[in-house]
Amino acid sequence: MATDISVPASLDHGTPGPGSAAGRNPWWRSGNIAYGLVGAVIGYSIGHFLGNWIASGYQQVQGSGQNDLALVLGYLVATLGWLAGLGALNYPLQKLVGIQVTSEESEDIEHRKLGAYFKYTLDHKVVGVQYLFGMLAYFIMAGLFALVIRSELLSATRHLLAPDKYLEVVGEHGTMMMMMMTSAILGPFGNYFVPLMIGARRMAYPRLEALSFWITPAAFVVLLSGLLVGGFPTGWTGYAPLSVEATMGQDAYLVAFGLMGISMIIGGFNIIATVVNYRAPGMTWMRLPLFVWAMFVTSLLMALAAPILVGGTYMTLMDRTVQTALFDVNHGGSSYLWQDLYWFFGHPEVYILALPGFGIALELLPVFARKPAFAYRTAVAGMVGVGMLSFFVWQHHLFASGMNSDMRPVIMLTTEMISFPTGIIYLTAIGTLWRARLRMTVPMLFIIGMLFNFLIGGISGVFLSDVPTDAVAHGTFFVMAHFHYTIMGGYMFAFFAGIYYWLPKMTGHQLSQRLGKWHFWVLFIAFNSTFLPLFAIGELGMPRRVFEYQRALQGLNDWVSISAYVIGIGILIFVYNFVKTVVIDPRTPLAADTWGSRGLEWFTSTPPVATNFVHIPEVVSGPYEYGSDAGPMAVLDAGATELRPGATVHEGN
């Protein structure tokens, strides 16, 4: 099948390829974060000036005392400045003006020195680690906002926050979680492990990959900065015309979401191209690890759905800055347009937030059950089916909207049909667990927890796909509990499973399993205790995103809030574990193949060498052939035997 292609000549001799510092850049081209920050400040000033120059005379700018155009241009040029300062534009600009870039990887720096992790770099493993730290930071920040929300809802009528500040927090929490966390698994684990699991030395588009990461801090800062200009009142869904009417913070939401959309598109294309083109010899499609399949389908969804989001945010920005009327019903616009655009992206997006979790679950189950993945081909079909169907269900978010009401049975059918491929994921899971020799390690605890939570999330989704029951649940805390069960309970539990499972490979450090168990049990119990009552709260008449509610519901809400604080404690245990075992008291696993996995990613040293594999392995069997006589998954060239799983090799540590 796939042959090994386009390995730079320097790599064939086992020398550190992307890590080699062939030609040093002059100081002004050696990008780093400090230059990036300077570039952002300069860029913001330029953009702001431009915006003021263009629009300060606009009637609505003078009336409202706010210049949206200046802010938007400031954000955009600041992002460009940030990327330029990081050095992300050097290569394309050099190529653009015809300068021959002699060494493809000349911008890179030596692998795994600390500085590499703070730079725009072409090593997918460094990008993976950058993503991991970034995603954890975004996740924790957004989680803190959730605790503020729950603090406000401790009382039905007394208010910790002013109503506008409350909505700002709701919006920041929701948007940060839903837009930044799209890459929570694909970012760290997809980027790090897809090449390793398919036997590639590198990504197809390492520059795009690095760019996809370095856009995320820009998006994060832009989103957070919305608080400084009044926040946005629309929540993460950003419905127009409320979003057009809103104060300047809405621009932060739109720019940030648009930037993340771009990050998703290019990150997705990179993984698609890598999986299609860079598989090792013998790595046929039907030998592809299920995690890689999940990443592949997720990337397809990202590449196909996110452009709609970028278009939507662009249109709203036009409405806000130069007074187009795409969403203004008085001038030929429609309040339905954004809902359609948004959910046409948004529904695939919730599968962008589910499939990677399935992928990790199905990847880890065979390892810890010591059995082949049950019904592998069916599972692949299931994931592809989920991905495809996700484009045909978006109007179930609009069941009560009055639009296209005679189409509702069709949307009901497509929505309920999604439970068919999703059921296949469970089919594979329970088939794999049959007569398993199951090790309930910490990653496995999280996977079982995920199967438990996602089941509740999925079943509650049936109530939302059915129009009459959706009439009660739509727009209430029921919906909110439903998607927290699928995303937090499913996706984020899988994310933690991935951290416990793969961190030894990524860093050479293994998190404390004892603390990991504490983390799991506190999180699992507190999570269910938080979100299960929210189903009832929603059904009993509490809409989402309200700061006042019926006094009768205060008891339940208090229970939920206190449980939410316990979730915070669970996350604190994790942070302590992470910082302690990675930074302060590093713990090294005794065996290189910590978990006894057959997977290709364990066919190299821990952490992997800069070129991933000293010699590209030849894949001779599937990744899940436990209990069969298939032998190892791949054969390595003679002379590379010291890197077989089981051998204890520590590098750079």
Next chain:
Amino acid sequence: MMTAKAGPSGEPAELSDRQHLSRIGIIWLVLSVVCMALVYFAWGPHMPPGTDSVQAKGQQFDNTVLATVATPVILFIWVYLAYVLINWRVRADTPVAELRDGPAIRGNLRFQATWMIVTGATVLSMFIFGTYELVKDSGSGTGSGQAPIWTPAGYSVDASQNKLLVVQAIGQQWRWTFRYPQFGGIETSQLVIPAGQEIQYSVTSLDVIHSFWATNLGIKADANPGVNNIAFGQATKIGPIDIRCAELCGVWHGAMYATGQVVSRNDFQTWIAAEQYAHKDLITFLPPYADFYLPQSDGGFYDPSANPLPNPPGPTPATSPTVIP
């Protein structure tokens, strides 16, 4: 089914696949029967949104049916996971070198086919049930757009032929008001409706998207500007109505609620006559009833082009009576 009797390690003979399956099956069956009965008969009658209207009752029934169908599905996974965790575990800290593999079962056509047929049939029956219920009363409480195709008897697109009592729910940032076109188009701040009568709720908005949610009546319809979103409902019990906005509409969304009453037909006549009297002066300032009202983007009121305003009292605005004592 699966035939492997024991792991490849040659351990002492375990239970056969069939024995394992029947154990799981029996536990699951017993639990399912008990829990389904509990869900349907004990929990069902208490499920939201209650029984204050035909729609609410229908939605309660749908909730009950879906919950009853979901019960064995949830129980199957739970029972199975519990069974696996109890029976097929080895020590988590088994050294890698001592790990032994389980049986190499890559698939089982019968099991896969059964699974898919069962899930497929469940999905399809859910869809048929959902569509049937949507077309019936329980679905009519959701907003069905300008020209609903499943309508109760007496409804007509032609307002003069429409035999239903029409109530227009107008959302604006940030309150609900209600208009009764069949009673001179008067506007009220409370929703008062007669019990036992089919009502047409015409929901619209003057600015952003709201969602009209009469929580205990099972009515939910988005209020979009420039749109007449119709839902139907028939309240059966006399009592209060709790109305909230169910779509984020800005800073005071959390405080955007209204109250109402379901009353007897006689009381309704009395109430509406009193309202008409109380607002007899105001009515001249209100625009004629329309399906929707286009707000002016420069901060105005009902769009004169869509709804010609009644002539303002008096010859010119400057000297007209601007107030009524």
Next chain:
Amino acid sequence: MTQIDDSKAQLGLPRSGRLALVTGVLVVVGAALAFTFAYLISYPSTVVAAATASDTVVLQSVGAIGLGNHPTWVSYMAQENGNWVHSTVLTVPANSDVHFKIYQYDSGSPLRNPYMDQVAGTVGGTETLNGQVVRIVNDNADGGIGHTFAIPSLGVYVPMPGISSLQTNACSTPVPCATTFDHNTVEFTIHTGAPGTFTWQCFVPCGLGFLIGNGGPMSTFGYMGGYLKVVA
């Protein structure tokens, strides 16, 4: 399964250095978070508007507040101990008749929903406009409605006419406006019930420069909306 590996320096630092690094990061992040969350729970100052025996809340609505982050936005000033303060959090006594006196300096526009032409929820269902007791104000007449003082959960809706276009001596910044400028004086009385926090707001689309007039000051706490804190 694992061993503590402290033989080599992580991050090029000894253990104590790494501890110090983590502590430093924690302090910086903690400070940033404290700042953020302190900002989020900050409120405009509360005015004890009616603690005196006369129980009169005196407000003025101005076309542009002229101070703070949004000097062009409309807002209210409240009188406390004879001083004008920019605040919309008012404290009034429970179970008593609270008299409001509002000087309305802003120009007006028609109401989005003329239903609120009619005074509601006040004692007698009327307001006193420049000395005249009225039930209904025509929002479509000259001047329109400047603002409505509305407490939806108490059913209070009081339209306050904008200043007429025929008047020329409009108040502009700096606020507070003196009574020598054109204004309408609106007075009304509401009866407060049990203690609680009630939201009050405006229903005139007065957010100049915002789509449908409801952004900016209309959507920001402390400008065209606030709390009425009814205390025992």
